[in-house]
Amino acid sequence: MSSTTTGQRIVVLGAGYAGLTAAKGAARRHAVTLVAPEDRLLHRVRRHETAAGRGRDWPAVSELTHGLPVTHRRARAVGLDPAARRVRLDDGTGLEYDTLVYALGSRTAWHGVPGAEQHAYSAERATELRRRIDTAERPGTLAVVGGGATGIELATELAEAHPRWKVRIVASGQVGGVYSARGRAHVRRVLARLGVAVHENTTVTEVTPNGLRTTAGPLGADVTVWAASLEVHPLAAEAGLAVDEHGRALVDDRLRSVSHPDVHVIGDAAAVTVPGAGTLRMGCATALPQGRYLGGLLAGRTTEPFAFRYVVQCVSLGRRDGLLQVVGADDSMRPTVFTGTAGRLAKAAIVTAVLHSLK
The missing domain is CATH 3.50.50.60 (FAD/NAD(P)-binding domain)
Structure with a gap:
C-alpha cells in the first residue's frame, strides 16, 4: 500500500x-x-x-x-x-x-427460448463464432437474432466481412426501431446494400441446429447469433x-x-x-x-450527486458506414443524424476515446 x-x-x-x-x-x-x-x-x-x-x-x-x-x-x-x-x-x-x-x-439473455443457449452464439462467444465461420467447409446462411444495436452491428460487420455468406437479421419488432425515422431508414439502406435479409415482427420460438422456428414460419440457418437483449x-x-x-x-x-x-x-x-x-x-x-x-x-474529489444527460447514440454499420443519432437529454430521438463516413468516423472516435479514458 x-x-x-x-x-x-x-x-x-x-x-x-x-x-x-x-x-x-x-x-x-x-x-x-x-x-x-x-x-x-x-x-x-x-x-x-x-x-x-x-x-x-x-x-x-x-x-x-x-x-x-x-x-x-x-x-x-x-x-x-x-x-x-x-x-x-x-x-x-x-x-x-x-x-x-x-x-x-x-x-x-436467452429468455427461455428452447435451443437458444445450446445452438446459438452470443456476443460473449465472438471468438468462437469467428472460428466457426472461418472453418466452415463452404459458405452458408447466418442468422442474427435481435434488431437492436448489437444485432445490427453484428449483421452488418459479418455481411461485409463474409460476402459469400447469406446473412439475415430477425427481430421481434422493427430493426433499429429505437432510432428516428431517418436513422432507421439509413440502417435499412445499409442492410440492403450488404445483402442482409430483414425479417421484422418475427419472434423466434426455438433455435435448432439447422435454423429457427418463428411466429412467421421456419428460417434456415447454418449458424445462429443471438443478440436479443x-x-x-x-x-x-x-x-x-x-x-x-x-x-x-x-x-x-x-x-x-x-x-x-x-x-x-x-x-x-x-x-x-x-x-x-x-x-x-x-x-x-x-x-x-x-x-x-x-x-x-x-477518492474524495467530489461530494455532489451523480448527474448525467444523453447526447448521442451511435452504431457501426460495417467498416465503411455508421450512424450517429442525436438524442435529447432524456435519450429521446431527435431528427438529426450523421451517416456514412461521418457516422463511421464519429463512432470510431467515440470508441477510441473510451479506450483512452481507461488508459
Missing part, C-alpha cells in the same frame, strides 16, 4: 467499463482489490469486430492499472454476504470489505440487495444501494435514475460516467 492510501478496504467486482474506471479513480486514495476472471479488458463495444475477424487483443488489466495500488484477483464472485461484508470467490477464498463496488454488468447477473438479488423488476440494484443519487449503503452499484447492474434523463439504459455510454463519478466520490 502506498503512503497516500488509507486503510479502508475497497473491493470492486467486475473489470468492465464501470468497474475499471471506478477502481482506478478510487485508487488515488485507497488500496483497491479488483475481482474479475479476465486478464484483459473485454472491449464489449467492439465484439462485432472480433466476430468478423477484425478484432485484436485489448489491453491487459495490469496495463490499465499500472502504477496504482490496485490488486487484481483473477477470480469470479459467486456469493455476497452484505451483513458480514464479505464476498465469496470461485477459488474457494473470500474477501472482506469496508466498501464494495458492485459492477458485474450484464450478459446475453441483456440481463443482469442475479448475485445482487440473491444477496438481498433491493432490486427492480429486472434485477437491477436500486441506488440513490450517490450510486449507493438503497438497502445496503456500504455497497455502491454501477453500470448495467444498477437502476440509476437521474432527473431529466430518467432511468439510464444499459451500455458503455452510461457505465463509464458512473465509474468515473464513483471513483471521484470514493
Whole structure:
C-alpha cells in the first residue's frame, strides 16, 4: 500500500467499463482489490469486430492499472454476504470489505427460448463464432437474432466481412426501431446494400441446429447469433440487495444501494435514475460516467450527486458506414443524424476515446 492510501478496504467486482474506471479513480486514495476472471479488458463495444475477424487483443488489466495500488484477483464472485461484508470467490477464498463496488454488468439473455443457449452464439462467444465461420467447409446462411444495436452491428460487420455468406437479421419488432425515422431508414439502406435479409415482427420460438422456428414460419440457418437483449447477473438479488423488476440494484443519487449503503452499484447492474434523463439504459455510454463519478466520490474529489444527460447514440454499420443519432437529454430521438463516413468516423472516435479514458 502506498503512503497516500488509507486503510479502508475497497473491493470492486467486475473489470468492465464501470468497474475499471471506478477502481482506478478510487485508487488515488485507497488500496483497491479488483475481482474479475479476465486478464484483459473485454472491449464489449467492439465484439462485432472480433466476430468478423477484425478484432485484436485489448489491453491487459495490469496495463490499465499500472502504477496504482490496485490488486487484481483473477477470480469470479459467486456469493455476497452484505451483513458480514464479505464476498465469496470461485477459488474457494473470500474477501472482506469496508466498501464494495458492485459492477458485474450484464450478459446475453436467452429468455427461455428452447435451443437458444445450446445452438446459438452470443456476443460473449465472438471468438468462437469467428472460428466457426472461418472453418466452415463452404459458405452458408447466418442468422442474427435481435434488431437492436448489437444485432445490427453484428449483421452488418459479418455481411461485409463474409460476402459469400447469406446473412439475415430477425427481430421481434422493427430493426433499429429505437432510432428516428431517418436513422432507421439509413440502417435499412445499409442492410440492403450488404445483402442482409430483414425479417421484422418475427419472434423466434426455438433455435435448432439447422435454423429457427418463428411466429412467421421456419428460417434456415447454418449458424445462429443471438443478440436479443441483456440481463443482469442475479448475485445482487440473491444477496438481498433491493432490486427492480429486472434485477437491477436500486441506488440513490450517490450510486449507493438503497438497502445496503456500504455497497455502491454501477453500470448495467444498477437502476440509476437521474432527473431529466430518467432511468439510464444499459451500455458503455452510461457505465463509464458512473465509474468515473464513483471513483471521484470514493477518492474524495467530489461530494455532489451523480448527474448525467444523453447526447448521442451511435452504431457501426460495417467498416465503411455508421450512424450517429442525436438524442435529447432524456435519450429521446431527435431528427438529426450523421451517416456514412461521418457516422463511421464519429463512432470510431467515440470508441477510441473510451479506450483512452481507461488508459
